[in-house]
């Protein structure tokens with residue numbers, strides 16, 4: 120175990136700006152990818168609950184495609200093939216990276232939304248529709264507010280997964296945390312220090328996010344549904 | 356008020372309603388009885404199109420419900436429905452359950468909606484529960500809130516699908532009392548029920564359904580005391 124005593128942390132310090140930038144880039148990738156993925160995912164998820172075949176099938180195909188192939192492959196296809204084909208040129212690695220994360224996480228979020236929506240009792244929709252609400256109004260006022268509470272934990276997990284998966288965009292040379300580690304490793308031909316540093320930075324970030332998710336979960340699971348009433352009897 | 360012509364309903368290959376003709380007049384209280392699986396719920400749910408109608412026609416106040424040109428949401432605002440399982444919205448307080456639809460659809464302001472809701476809740480005896488959540492109420496209380504919620508849209512007709520079947524026996528009466536009061540005030544009501552006492556006392560007409568047909572109908576006194584059809588006799592023999 121002598122290598123532990125021979126570690127040269129000064130090389131990390133020399134490259135601290137690169138690592139700080141890497142942290143920032145990783146945060147931007149994750150946050151943008153997540154927000155975009157949630158918004159796009161809502162529509163995909165709603166589409167997957169649709170009875171209309173021409174809405175359902177494209178959504179299902181999309182979700183199956185993105186869940187059934189490795190993110191790494193998706194990143195390469197999007198950056199090297201898809202974007203140049205559509206726009207005639209690359210729009211930069213950051214654009215490609217964020218686009219890939221949005222498109223990928225949307226597929227996972229879609230499943231979370233679909234499951235959340237379908238977990239709400241059919242009687243809720245019927246009660247809302249029988250009052251004269253449209254399908255859309257019933258969704259907004261009755262189904263989604265209830266479904267959302269059930270979606271918070273899996274959506275939190277998805278955020279953490281995305282944070283870690285964002286490191287894959289290094290293959291197209293986005294300068295995130297892992298990229299910084301790779302540069303340092305290449306410069307000094309030392310591997311413990313840079314990659315351990317990257318690992319610790321990811322660990323710290325996931326820890327912070329875990330705490331954040333736990334907080335949001337507590338906020339949103341405010342018990343509107345207490346099992347017991349005031350007299351302590353079990354309510355029906 | 357409601358006119359039903361040759362109503363057919365099939366689920367896949369299963370024909371549940373095999374041609375129902377029926378007319379319900381304004382202020383009439385009609386109780387629908389019959390064995391389990393005879394199509395009572397399906398019949399009721401076809402009236403406000405919670406089930407798609409396979410064939411035939413349903414008219415409410417002159418408008419054909421199952422016509423593509425009819426806006427079904429407009430019709431439904433005129434037709435209140437009360438379910439066996441209450442189906443209150445658990446994420447809203449009692450008063451929000453009652454005010455939500457009028458504010459959203461009738462566009463009345465919050466203050467007016469809440470005033471109306473408190474009146475309705477007082478009417479069903481639950482004014483003091485206005486700011487509780489549904490799960491904090493007993494089954495009977497929840498069902499009374501569900502009635503108030505439906506009434507808040509000022510419907511012309513109320514449909515009840517076994518409103519007391521999911522209740523503990525000691526809570527049945529409080530719900531029936533509210534329904535009786537409603538009948539007395541002249542509400543047009545169609546009630547699927549197993550409460551024969553209620554049907555005998557409140558109904559203007561009793562419809563006996565079996566096997567997807569209306570087998571027999573008439574005054575409660577006629578149906579209960581002097582049924583003509585053998586199937587009606589058999590059914591009433593079992594439950595009375």
Ligand SMILES: Nc1ncnc2c1ncn2[C@@H]1O[C@H](COP(=O)(O)OP(=O)(O)OP(=O)(O)O)[C@@H](O)[C@H]1O
Nearest residue numbers: 366369371389390391392393394395396397398517
């Ligand atoms: N959505 C559905 N899909 C398939 N079959 C259905 C559906 N809804 C009802 N049925 C069938 O239709 C028949 C009539 O059902 P319905 O609920 O109308 O009976 P009911 O008279 O209300 O009975 P109960 O007294 O048990 O409530 C039953 O055989 C039932 O299994």
Ligand SMILES: [Mg+2]
Nearest residue numbers: 395396397517
């Ligand atoms: Mg039924």
